[in-house]
Amino acid sequence: MLDVTSVGTPAALGEPCVLLKLGEVVLKGKNREQFERRLQSNIRAALKDCGVRVDVRQRHGVIAVFLPAGTALESAQAVAQRVADVPGLVWVHLAHRVEKDPDAVTKAALALVESRLATGEGPRLPRFAVRSRRRDKRFPLRSNELDRMVGGEINDVFGLPVDLSHPELTVHIEVDRDEVFVFTDGLPGQGGLPVGVSGRALVLMSGGIDSPVAAYRMMRRGLRVDFLHFSGIPFTTTESIYKAYALVRSLDRFQGRSRLWVVPFGKAQQSIRASGQDRLAVITQRRLMLKTAEEVARRIRAGALVTGDSLGQVSSQTLQNITAQDHAVDMPVLRPLIGLDKIEIMAEARRIGTLGISELPDEDCCTLLAPRRAETRAKIEDLKQIERRLDAEDLAVQLADSLQEYKLDA
Ligand code: ATP
Ligand code: MG
Numbered sequence: 001m002l003d004v005t006s007v008g009t010p011a012a013l014g015e016p017c018v019l020l021k022l023g024e025v026v027l028k029g030k031n032r033e034q035f036e037r038r039l040q041s042n043i044r045a046a047l048k049d050c051g052v053r054v055d056v057r058q059r060h061g062v063i064a065v066f067l068p069a070g071t072a073l074e075s076a077q078a079v080a081q082r083v084a085d086v087p088g089l090v091w092v093h094l095a096h097r098v099e100k101d102p103d104a105v106t107k108a109a110l111a112l113v114e115s116r117l118a119t120g121e122g123p124r125l126p127r128f129a130v131r132s133r134r135r136d137k138r139f140p141l142r143s144n145e146l147d148r149m150v151g152g153e154i155n156d157v158f159g160l161p162v163d164l165s166h167p168e169l170t171v172h173i174e175v176d177r178d179e180v181f182v183f184t185d186g187l188p189g190q191g192g193l194p195v196g197v198s199g200r201a202l203v204l205m206s207g208g209i210d211s212p213v214a215a216y217r218m219m220r221r222g223l224r225v226d227f228l229h230f231s232g233i234p235f236t237t238t239e240s241i242y243k244a245y246a247l248v249r250s251l252d253r254f255q256g257r258s259r260l261w262v263v264p265f266g267k268a269q270q271s272i273r274a275s276g277q278d279r280l281a282v283i284t285q286r287r288l289m290l291k292t293a294e295e296v297a298r299r300i301r302a303g304a305l306v307t308g309d310s311l312g313q314v315s316s317q318t319l320q321n322i323t324a325q326d327h328a329v330d331m332p333v334l335r336p337l338i339g340l341d342k343i344e345i346m347a348e349a350r351r352i353g354t355l356g357i358s359e360l361p362d363e364d365c366c367t368l369l370a371p372r373r374a375e376t377r378a379k380i381e382d383l384k385q386i387e388r389r390l391d392a393e394d395l396a397v398q399l400a401d402s403l404q405e406y407k408l409d410a
Contacts, residue, residue, distance in 0.1 A: 012104075014098035015067070018083060019092075020043070020189070021089065021093070023189065031197075034197070039063070042194050042255075043063065043086055045256050053068055059135070059176055080093070085190065086190065087191070087194060087220045087222075088193055089191075092186050093183045097179045097180070102141055104180075105150065105173060105182060108180075110157055112182055113154055113171065114158070128163065128169040130173065132150070132173040146173055154171070172184070190254065192221060192222070195254065195256075198222030200303060202297040203215040203226070203227050203306040204228055204306065205260070209359070210309075211308035212250075212349065212354040214308040215306060223306075226261065226302060227244065228260075228263065229244035230262075235270070239362045244260060244262070250357060251352070258408055259406075261405055263404075268288060283383060286316055288328075288392055288395065290325055290328045291328055295400035296400050303332075304334050305334065308335075309322060309338060321378050323380075328383075
């Protein structure tokens with residue numbers, strides 16, 4: 001049996017670092033390197049202000065974030081928390097780096113188990129498993145030998161029962177090129193693809209629950225997104241802008257460098273109302289929003305529009321009305337929430353931290369145009385007729401000209 005006098009001392013644990021497991025990036029063939037580079041630069045950008053100088057390294061199938069010698073465990077935990085927001089990662093582990101020596105690995109594993117038991121969380125004697133991987137095949141022990149050796153020690157020292165199929169505590173050991181990483185469970189990442197690999201899109205961002213979730217979903221598919229909000233100004237207060245701003249700030253942790261664009265839309269809405277087509281007012285307004293958004297998207301070089309529409313949720317979201325909206329523009333309109341129901345959308349909004357902001361009261365510009373009965377089967381010819389009278393194409397360009405950018409302060 002191992003000398004346990006040194007077990008549990010922080011020294012046996014080795015230096016903390018953060019180990020990142022990649023998601024779909026690993027499925028990419030020829031583009032893989034490009035995806036990995038983008039992911040690494042997104043990780044560096046996310047950690048720019050974390051107060052610790054990090055060294056991000058690509059290893060075989062994982063990314064290691066090395067921290068300066070002597071970094072406190074709390075700082076390493078903060079790095080892990082921050083990086084867990086970066087799309088493209090499935091797991092984030094706070095790991096410990098130890099020498100490539102079986103004895104050092106065992107000591108670190110024992111120290112890790114001891115510190116876990118000391119937290120008092122979970123069962124007093126958790127059923128455990130050791131899972132080893134050898135990325136460097138020159139290491140003297142094979143992974144199953146390492147599992148058995150380290151597992152045997154943990155069992156001897158702490159009396160924990162082994163359970164390989166449903167462990168309550170898993171000790172991971174990964175033998176790498178220059179060191180061995182030892183860690184227990186981690187934080188789940190966001191999954192998906194690194195922001196930027198799919199290009200840029202413009203999200204139509206209301207102050208509601210759905211559009212922030214739609215934005216999140218598209219960032220996770222590799223799109224960098226800009227945000228466009230239509231305010232009812234000059235006929236409403238600036239409340240809805242503050243809300244949109246707060247939502248964008250909250251979502252910014254997934255991509256960084258977010259931009260919010262605001263169009264004062266009140267006068268255009270007034271013209272729509274004045275056109276007298278009560279039942280078609282909402283769809284006419286939606287089409288004008290999309291036309292304006294398309295014009296803005298061209299100017300900022302975005303290749304698609306994103307909305308929070310969900311099929312059938314409100315009258316503007318029937319199949320006919322969605323079709324009528326798609327006909328207003330040439331650019332693709334992405335609707336990632338189309339098949340989700342409100343409960344699912346709300347659960348995701350809660351998880352990503354936007355629900356509380358969305359539920360704050362505001363004066364949405366859409367309430368300016370709340371007809372007694374909205375058309376659920378708008379005909380494109382009728383809409384075009386209204387638009388000819390409104391001169392909608394010119395109006396969209398004018399609206400795009402009135403665009404204001406709201407910069408996010410640090
Ligand atoms: P949300 O919760 O996102 O507001 P909703 O269920 O209220 O959605 P609608 O109000 O019909 O649905 O809006 C559908 C979509 O149209 C929104 O998800 C958003 O993408 C876009 N949209 C609506 N109002 C605005 C606005 N004021 N500014 C920008 N986009 C808007
Ligand atoms: Mg809304």
